Amino acid sequence: MRIDCPWCGSRPLHEYAYSGDATTKRPDAERDADLSVWMDHVYLRDNPAGLHKEYWHHVSGCRSLLVVTRDTTTHLIESVSLAVQPSKGGKK
Amino acid sequence: MRYSAGSLLRNALSGQMHWRKVWREPEPKSAYDVIIVGGGGHGLATAHYLARNHGITNVAVLEKGYLGNGNIGRNTTIVRSNYLCPDNIAFYDHSLKLWEGLSQDLNYNVMLSQRGVLNVFHTPAQRDAMIRRGNAMALQGVDAVLLNRAEVGKLVPIIDISPDARFPVLGGLLQPRGGSVRHDAVAWGYARSGDAQGIDIIQNCEVTGFAIENGKVRGVQSNKGPITAKKVAICVAGRSSLVAAMAGLRLPIESHVLQSYVTEPVKPILDTVVSFGAAHFAIVQSDKGGLVFNGDLDGYNSYAQRGNMEVLTSAAACAASFMPCFSRLRMLRHWGGINDMTMDGSPIITKTPVKGLYFNGGWCYGGFKATPTSGWTYAHLIANDEPHELAANYSLSRFETGALINESGSGPVPGKH
Numbered sequence: 001m002r003i004d005c006p007w008c009g010s011r012p013l014h015e016y017a018y019s020g021d022a023t024t025k026r027p028d029a030e031r032d033a034d035l036s037v038w039m040d041h042v043y044l045r046d047n048p049a050g051l052h053k054e055y056w057h058h059v060s061g062c063r064s065l066l067v068v069t070r071d072t073t074t075h076l077i078e079s080v081s082l083a084v085q086p087s088k089g090g091k092k
Numbered sequence: 093m094r095y096s097a098g099s100l101l102r103n104a105l106s107g108q109m110h111w112r113k114v115w116r117e118p119e120p121k122s123a124y125d126v127i128i129v130g131g132g133g134h135g136l137a138t139a140h141y142l143a144r145n146h147g148i149t150n151v152a153v154l155e156k157g158y159l160g161n162g163n164i165g166r167n168t169t170i171v172r173s174n175y176l177c178p179d180n181i182a183f184y185d186h187s188l189k190l191w192e193g194l195s196q197d198l199n200y201n202v203m204l205s206q207r208g209v210l211n212v213f214h215t216p217a218q219r220d221a222m223i224r225r226g227n228a229m230a231l232q233g234v235d236a237v238l239l240n241r242a243e244v245g246k247l248v249p250i251i252d253i254s255p256d257a258r259f260p261v262l263g264g265l266l267q268p269r270g271g272s273v274r275h276d277a278v279a280w281g282y283a284r285s286g287d288a289q290g291i292d293i294i295q296n297c298e299v300t301g302f303a304i305e306n307g308k309v310r311g312v313q314s315n316k317g318p319i320t321a322k323k324v325a326i327c328v329a330g331r332s333s334l335v336a337a338m339a340g341l342r343l344p345i346e347s348h349v350l351q352s353y354v355t356e357p358v359k360p361i362l363d364t365v366v367s368f369g370a371a372h373f374a375i376v377q378s379d380k381g382g383l384v385f386n387g388d389l390d391g392y393n394s395y396a397q398r399g400n401m402e403v404l405t406s407a408a409a410c411a412a413s414f415m416p417c418f419s420r421l422r423m424l425r426h427w428g429g430i431n432d433m434t435m436d437g438s439p440i441i442t443k444t445p446v447k448g449l450y451f452n453g454g455w456c457y458g459g460f461k462a463t464p465t466s467g468w469t470y471a472h473l474i475a476n477d478e479p480h481e482l483a484a485n486y487s488l489s490r491f492e493t494g495a496l497i498n499e500s501g502s503g504p505v506p507g508k509h
């Protein structure tokens with residue numbers, strides 16, 4: 001498996017570290033006091049057989065965090081994007 | 093007598109084509125008392141103990157493929173009970189005791205070989221952890237022996253114990269009663285015994301949905317049509333999330349592939365099951381002579397029953413560094429199985445919010461050794477609608493209450509066991 005990093009191009013798997021499901025959203029510590037919301041975020045997963053949106057960290061490359069959409073039954077990658085869009089820099 | 097020297101000879105001469113079938117191939121009836129979804133080791137063991145311990149025989153095991161296609165036929169065959177958490181020690185040692193009597197119970201040779209399981213360590217911190225583990229085991233009456241470096245070298249001379257090894261060996265924790273079991277024989281033995289007690293084992297029957305009315309299960313849909321049942325018990329290992337989702341449940345589980353590898357066969361050279369302490373690696377020699385080993389999970393969600401090259405390379409590097417005499421062996425095959433990895437590394441045997449629907453899964457990559465007691469306690473739960481005391485803490489609710497059973501004492505990552 002190779003992942004096409006938006007900065008570095010197609011790079012081999014061993015340069016990347018996997019960080020799991022990218023669809024779970026960390027609850028707001030101030031507002032979401034309900035434990036079931038936290039249970040959902042910390043433990044429960046859809047774990048689909050098919051397209052899965054997941055984080056990959058290009059640790060041995062540009063160190064960007066990527067969101068990859070991959071088929072868990074074939075490992076074919078549908079899309080790769082940056083988890084955080086870079087700021088434009090310069091004056092705001 | 094089913095088998096004799098005479099029958100062996102007769103069948104050898106007739107091309108092995110006329111052996112009597114070991115279990116029936118029934119079509120499903122329209123209704124059962126209990127349906128077990130999944131005919132892996134755990135499903136088949138559950139069926140056997142439902143009949144043997146609880147007298148419940150109006151049971152069907154529905155298996156979507158052939159018996160043994162899943163992890164029961166793909167694992168590295170290691171059995172042991174050298175755990176740290178009290179719940180796990182009690183559960184897995186009960187299982188080891190059942191293994192010790194299983195060939196007699198099933199009247200089928202599962203080829204248990206108690207050759208000892210040795211966990212080697214390389215640092216003082218690892219040694220402290222192993223001593224703690226050994227003491228935890230001893231407190232529950234489980235056998236654990238601490239070995240120093242020279243004793244490791246004496247027990248397994250092919251381990252590189254020299255001070256200039258890449259990861260010098262300090263010692264090891266040995267469980268003499270641990271060992272290996274012929275995995276397919278376990279599936280076949282439980283299947284034969286369940287069948288003989290009247291249980292229908294139905295292959296090529298995939299469950300595609302559940303019939304649920306007013307919060308109570310009424311049966312299943314399958315590719316062989318609807319089948320009704322008073323109770324339905326899920327037992328599908330790597331496909332746990334998918335099958336549970338058909339009943340509206342979300343689980344604290346991810347599916348990950350683990351690979352195993354086997355080399356060309358050689359003469360007996362390794363008579364102990366050994367794990368390396370510097371990386372994830374365990375090795376055992378099979379009766380055919382092949383060295384069977386495994387390493388890490390590939391490390392990302394997968395339902396593809398095959399593994400990648402990176403992990404293969406690293407497992408092979410472990411073999412060569414730990415036991416240098418294996419460096420020139422040729423690899424014959426490698427394969428993968430899909431493991432249901434829980435967030436705390438421990439299994440789940442539980443009732444569900446749907447009445448009459450039970451769930452058994454989350455075995456990570458350590459569930460082969462658990463097969464007998466998994467079936468024993470799951471059968472108890474199904475028969476009595478109350479958990480067996482050995483599995484009471486393997487509930488689904490532990491993730492809500494915080495009563496995790498976390499062997500490695502680390503955060504919620506689906507990569508441990």
Ligand SMILES: Cc1cc2nc3c(=O)[nH]c(=O)nc-3n(C[C@H](O)[C@H](O)[C@H](O)COP(=O)(O)OP(=O)(O)OC[C@H]3O[C@@H](n4cnc5c(N)ncnc54)[C@H](O)[C@@H]3O)c2cc1C
Pocket residue numbers: 129130131132133134135154155156157158160161162163164165166167168169170171297298299300327328329330331335350351352386427428429430431455456457458459460461462
């Ligand atoms: C490479 C590898 C090495 C391992 N090594 C060890 C080891 O050394 N020691 C150890 O203790 N454990 C080991 N394990 C773990 C162990 O094999 C598993 O935890 C255990 O086998 C899982 O339980 P099972 O036997 O019931 O699973 P399986 O045999 O996978 O059974 C599940 C069954 O459910 C069926 N199924 C799925 N969906 C449906 C459906 N919708 N309808 C009907 N049927 C369905 C599947 O076809 C399958 O046959 C290893 C696993 C792997 C993959």
Ligand SMILES: [Zn+2]
Pocket residue numbers: 005006007008009058061062063064
């Ligand atoms: Zn990059």
